[in-house]
Amino acid sequence: MKDQIAVFNECARRKGLKNTSQRTLILKAFLSSPSHYSTEDLYLKLRKNHPKIGYATVHRALKLFAECGIAVELDFGDGQTRFEPLTIGQHHDHLVCTECGSITEFSEPRIEELQEQVAAQHGFKIERHRHELYGLCSKCIGRG
Amino acid sequence: MKDQIAVFNECARRKGLKNTSQRTLILKAFLSSPSHYSTEDLYLKLRKNHPKIGYATVHRALKLFAECGIAVELDFGDGQTRFEPLTIGQHHDHLVCTECGSITEFSEPRIEELQEQVAAQHGFKIERHRHELYGLCSKCIGRG
DNA sequence: CTCAATGCAAACTATTTGCATTCGA
């Protein structure tokens, strides 16, 4: 988390941005939880203690975090863009439960390797990827 | 393609739907091209020869195709939902060029297998997945 | 004749933008 704040501050400095209490607040809330926030999620959470904060401010901050490389935008197909804190060099993909909406992370180097092979076969240069498995999580399998 | 039409007709019959010239038209156009159409793409294409067709009709037909299992909805993060014809049992994933927008399909059984292993480790039951590699296609690498 | 389908326009939802005001450097 310290790393991420440092990375963001450096990025903000390069862009000539100013520090504001709101953005600091949003950044801390964003980093302090393992959640996958949509703008609305985070906005609603922050508003409890900071009623004056604006939706657009939260949204602009999240987009900025993504630009600075400390967040990634995710889309699980439910119509909401989510943002996830990104630690440098740490990539992972997601298991998304279609029943309860829970999100679990996974990382499988052998898949990444095969991806590279596939790309190479097509003369394709990978910049980024998304890999999501949708289905039932362990908690929901029993109930189903 | 014949299979897909048969599957759709059976599905429509079960749902008690009626055949209409518009939907037949949309279905044929949808299946006759390897493209990954958004509603708008297909609507604009169809409108050339059938100016009276409505956007909503095209959209409702595409959603229906997805419901009947002859199409899958795709989202490459550009804000448009795309629809791809699906042949039964034939699954594939996508290489998406971030430069020219071209879409190439790939299929790698070893990745699917590893996916299943990952899911099993988490007690997760996969219903479907999405796996997309974003980057530069062979044509765009030279130009870059 | 009945009810699904159509085509149009309007509604909706998430996201983005314009702008007057506020506030950090």
Added chain:
DNA sequence: TCGAATGCAAATAGTTTGCATTGAG
């Protein structure tokens, strides 16, 4: 002071829905 940031409201874009009319069975 200067310009970035904020907060509000309005605009946008894609998707979905309501409804009067059309048309298939």
